[in-house]
Amino acid sequence: MLHRIRVVGAALAVAFTLATPILAHAAERLHPSIAQIDAGARARGNRRALAVAIGERLFSRVLPVQLLEIRASGLRNRAYVGLRFSGEKFHGPVGKASLDRELVDAVETSFAISPQVREVDCWIVVPIPVAPGTVVSGDKAMPTERDVLTVSVRRGESAAALAHRLQSGIGVVADPRWIARALARRSERA
Numbered sequence: 001m002l003h004r005i006r007v008v009g010a011a012l013a014v015a016f017t018l019a020t021p022i023l024a025h026a027a028e029r030l031h032p033s034i035a036q037i038d039a040g041a042r043a044r045g046n047r048r049a050l051a052v053a054i055g056e057r058l059f060s061r062v063l064p065v066q067l068l069e070i071r072a073s074g075l076r077n078r079a080y081v082g083l084r085f086s087g088e089k090f091h092g093p094v095g096k097a098s099l100d101r102e103l104v105d106a107v108e109t110s111f112a113i114s115p116q117v118r119e120v121d122c123w124i125v126v127p128i129p130v131a132p133g134t135v136v137s138g139d140k141a142m143p144t145e146r147d148v149l150t151v152s153v154r155r156g157e158s159a160a161a162l163a164h165r166l167q168s169g170i171g172v173v174a175d176p177r178w179i180a181r182a183l184a185r186r187s188e189r190a
Contacts, residue, residue, distance in 0.1 A: 035059035039070070047072035047079050054081065054113050058106060064092045065102055065124070072117075079116040083107075087126040087148045087182060096183045100166040107153045107162060117155065124149040126178065148178035 032040075039055025051072035058067060066089055071082035083106055094102075103122050110120045125145040134142050150173045153162055165171050 045073035148175040
């Protein structure tokens with residue numbers, strides 16, 4: 001009798017050990033983290049799973065500049081990522097140095113998720129006031145936002161080289177009025 005109890009106990013222990021990862025995965029699907037919810041809601045493109053993976057990593061912490069969209073698209077073994085940030089409604093103090101650090105980190109994270117990512121494009125947008133009744137979708141749509149900063153990074157460019165480009169403005173399209181208004185007056189510690 002004692003032998004049967006030990007055998008049944010061992011069998012239950014093995015079954016529990018095997019079932020734990022499955023149960024954990026099921027619980028994760030039933031109660032996703034905020035990072036998973038945000039990543040899923042903001043993922044776009046024909047490589048949506050890649051966009052979600054990038055988003056989950058980026059949203060694992062609060063980003064000072066709000067990330068609006070992660071677009072991942074590609075063909076065969078090549079993927080291209082677009083990260084669209086808001087130029088308003090920051091989650092904390094944002095100056096030029098902290099913005100540059102955030103962009104470098106987001107680009108490096110995107111490349112780290114998959115070796116298939118060949119290029120990461122970042123753009124920061126601000127809304128354009130639109131009069132009521134203006135057509136904002138379709139062939140005759142008026143734009144509802146404008147780019148205030150854009151940068152493209154190819155795989156192989158180092159984080160230091162990207163940081164230098166962002167600081168110097170080389171290969172970066174930026175609206176100096178937006179930088180002066182939105183970033184220059186923000187206090188931050190370097």
